[in-house]
Amino acid sequence: MDPFAPFALTLPVRRDVPLKPRTTWRIGGPARWLITPVDGAEIAGLLAAWPENLPRVILGGGSNLLISDKGVHGAVMDLTQGMNRIYTITESLIADSACLVHADAGATTQALAHFARRLGLTGAEFLAGIPGSVGGALRMNAGAHGGAIRDLLVEADLIDPAGGIHCLPEAALGMGYRHCGIDAAWIFTGARFRFRPDDPARIRERMRAFNQRRRRSQPLAWPSAGSVFKNPLSGPLAWELLDRAGLRGMRVGDAQVSEMHCNFFINLGQATAREMRELIDRAQQTVADHAGILLEPEIKFVGWE
Ligand SMILES: Cc1cc2nc3c(=O)[nH]c(=O)nc-3n(C[C@H](O)[C@H](O)[C@H](O)COP(=O)(O)OP(=O)(O)OC[C@H]3O[C@@H](n4cnc5c(N)ncnc54)[C@H](O)[C@@H]3O)c2cc1C
Numbered sequence: 001m002d003p004f005a006p007f008a009l010t011l012p013v014r015r016d017v018p019l020k021p022r023t024t025w026r027i028g029g030p031a032r033w034l035i036t037p038v039d040g041a042e043i044a045g046l047l048a049a050w051p052e053n054l055p056r057v058i059l060g061g062g063s064n065l066l067i068s069d070k071g072v073h074g075a076v077m078d079l080t081q082g083m084n085r086i087y088t089i090t091e092s093l094i095a096d097s098a099c100l101v102h103a104d105a106g107a108t109t110q111a112l113a114h115f116a117r118r119l120g121l122t123g124a125e126f127l128a129g130i131p132g133s134v135g136g137a138l139r140m141n142a143g144a145h146g147g148a149i150r151d152l153l154v155e156a157d158l159i160d161p162a163g164g165i166h167c168l169p170e171a172a173l174g175m176g177y178r179h180c181g182i183d184a185a186w187i188f189t190g191a192r193f194r195f196r197p198d199d200p201a202r203i204r205e206r207m208r209a210f211n212q213r214r215r216r217s218q219p220l221a222w223p224s225a226g227s228v229f230k231n232p233l234s235g236p237l238a239w240e241l242l243d244r245a246g247l248r249g250m251r252v253g254d255a256q257v258s259e260m261h262c263n264f265f266i267n268l269g270q271a272t273a274r275e276m277r278e279l280i281d282r283a284q285q286t287v288a289d290h291a292g293i294l295l296e297p298e299i300k301f302v303g304w305e
Pocket of ligand 1 (some may be wrong): 059062063079129131133134135138141188225226228290300
């Protein structure tokens with residue numbers, strides 16, 4: 001039976017859609033259903049009538065996910081297709097000369113960074129090298145080069161699992177290092193960010209410097225999901241712990257700990273989710289045995305239940 005039949009006329013719903021191409025790891029099985037909503041009201045209506053016991057996964061840019069080989073036996077909601085507007089809220093130019101920008105949750109963080117750059121607005125330079133969507137970045141509190149998305153965030157639009165619509169200020173979201181305190185079942189649909197004016201040439205120069213640093217230190221030619229593990233709150237960084245435990249270059253099938261950056265695990269071509277998961281588990285156990293530290297995965301596991 002088609003649980004989405006009541007929505008079929010108004011909402012794009014597709015069956016048995018491969019998810020592998022929608023992840024930066026190029027790994028994972030299909031989605032039983034794939035839904036691509038165009039706005040928050042549509043999502044709210046859908047959630048209010050959600051079929052009981054049907055699993056639901058929110059997909060952004062797929063740059064921080066390990067989807068199982070069997071895929072998602074439920075519905076995947078992809079916000080990147082129909083919800084990706086970015087615009088300034090001109091009437092909200094604030095007294096301290098900051099400027100407010102709205103981004104839909106499905107817009108890419110890179111588009112947001114370049115939108116701000118083109119308008120001579122500083123603050124999002126660090127986002128230019130982080131793949132994925134605004135919604136995913138909010139869920140992960142994505143960050144780099146000393147910045148994180150919460151630093152720019154004024155307020156976010158969310159939908160709760162019953163379909164209730166909320167607008168919450170940054171302080172209510174419980175954001176910390178690669179963490180958001182909002183229940184994982186809530187969906188970000190958009191957010192407002194605060195930027196300050198700066199010389200566009202200087203903004204471009206900072207972006208260029210950040211991206212160069214990435215190209216020098218990260219295996220960007222290979223499919224990956226960025227850093228697999230979070231850094232411990234103090235002491236050595238995750239990549240140092242992985243390196244000291246002798247994991248650099250370790251392989252399980254086509255899944256490999258990058259020779260270039262030990263916290264990036266790369267897909268050499270045909271890696272399966274099972275192989276990547278085994279590599280992650282083995283790396284975690286080896287570091288625990290070697291250094292007595294249990295590294296916490298930064299990436300999210302989807303469809304493994
Ligand atoms: C080459 C490379 C470099 C990277 N560098 C960095 C870096 O420097 N810093 C960093 O922080 N990360 C980095 N990452 C990881 C990743 O890009 C970020 O975590 C990114 O913000 C994830 O966004 P996404 O849209 O791809 O999320 P996805 O991978 O699609 O999803 C991640 C999680 O967010 C949830 N989610 C997605 N959208 C929503 C939504 N609208 N509402 C609620 N939940 C949602 C998903 O269900 C999932 O739990 C890197 C990844 C790669 C491949």
